Amino acid sequence: MWTDADDCGKQLADWAVQALLEEAELTPKPGLVDLRSSGSHDNMDISLMKASAASLRTCFEAMGKAAYRRNPEQELREELAFLGRLGEQEMMRVTHGVNTHRGAIWALGLLLAGCAVHCAPATAWEIAAIAGTIAKFPDRYAPQQPTNGMEVAQKYGVQGARGEALKCFPHVTRIGLPVLEGMRARKAPEQTARLHALLSIMASLQDSCLLHRGGPQALEAVQRGARNVLESGGMGTASGRKAYRLLEQSMLEHRLSPGGSADLIAAVLFLDKIQSTSGIANKPQGGFGHRTVTLSV
Ligand SMILES: CC(C)(COP(=O)(O)OP(=O)(O)OC[C@H]1O[C@@H](n2cnc3c(N)ncnc32)[C@H](O[C@H]2O[C@H](COP(=O)(O)OP(=O)(O)OP(=O)(O)O)[C@@H](O)[C@H]2O)[C@@H]1O)[C@@H](O)C(=O)NCCC(=O)NCCS
Ligand SMILES: Nc1ncnc2[nH]cnc12
DSSP, X not given: OOSSHHHXXXXXXXXXXXXXXXXXXXXXXXXXXXXXXXXXXXXXXXXXXXXXXXXXXXXXHHHHHHHTTOOSSHHHHHHHHHHHHHHHHHHHHHTTSOOSSHHHHHHHHHHHHHHHHHOSOOOHHHHHHHHHHHHHSOOTTOOOOOOHHHHHHXXXXXXXXXXXXXXXXXXXXXXXXXXXXXXXXTTOOHHHHHHHHHHHHHTTOOOHHHHHHHHHHHHHHHHHHHHHHHHTTOTTSHHHHHHHHHHHHHHHHTTOOOHHHHHHHHHHHHHHHHHHHHTOOOOOOSOOOOOOOOOOO
């Protein structure tokens, strides 16, 4: 697929940054920064999200280069973690300390590495499987300072971003990507297809951002609300749009933001770019147990 490590790193970084920009611009998104507003955030806006995305190009390029034709093993895991932490530092410098894309560096970094290791046309599912294999190696040099994610993991026993990677990104390959492809097949407008993919992820993800801001009740309410939009017919129907407005209103009222789902829709868009360039279709293996809903477009 690529002639050398430089070529691979550059191409993958382009796609990763593009995916982050497209996620930021996807509008509307409940509780998240989009082209209309800052959602439930008082410290982020669209230009900050874009600047943050652009600042990660160097980090993603280095990760792609490092993983090119490598074995998914301990040494690679640690190199990627080192590069990921440098990326986090750069993001924090550019955003003046706001955590815009920590989860995205994690998810996109691993998936990008999965793709570089493979170095040949591969399905999203195959790439995610390698990303999951890399994530399973311990990160021996991880700093021990507490994060919101650790607090939530301790309090509620959820695995958050780490768990999603260890399970090989099921919300990306088994939910987000199939919903995106299904909506496109039904000729939905692209922004509607993407929003439905995001809502489908929100309907089942244990998002540590929602748990941290609102606890398990808030997480359940958002999951139920997202499901309700889809089960009411989706954004192509008046009832679906009404359900969306209710969900958004309640999330803004309670300052809830599905930051983890935002990162995973960016991961969906990233893998979609890889697949559409190599002409490969996603082939999920087995079911993930989420309910299929009927959508109008
Ligand atoms: C191992 C790490 C994942 C460290 O993770 P952490 O302990 O922080 O754990 P999590 O909270 O679980 O995850 C980190 C971010 O991942 C996003 N996320 C949340 N839930 C999920 C999920 N179920 N699946 C996937 N991704 C998820 C989320 O990121 C987004 O939200 C961020 C804003 O969050 P927060 O800081 O809580 O912000 P606010 O609510 O605004 O905070 P307050 O103002 O209220 O305080 C935003 O960044 C989005 O991106 C989670 O925040 C990993 O990060 C790690 O080890 N990194 C270093 C090494 C590395 O990068 N390696 C790469 C390859 S090996
Ligand atoms: N659009 C967005 N709004 C808020 N937090 C995010 N984290 C990743 N994307 C985000």
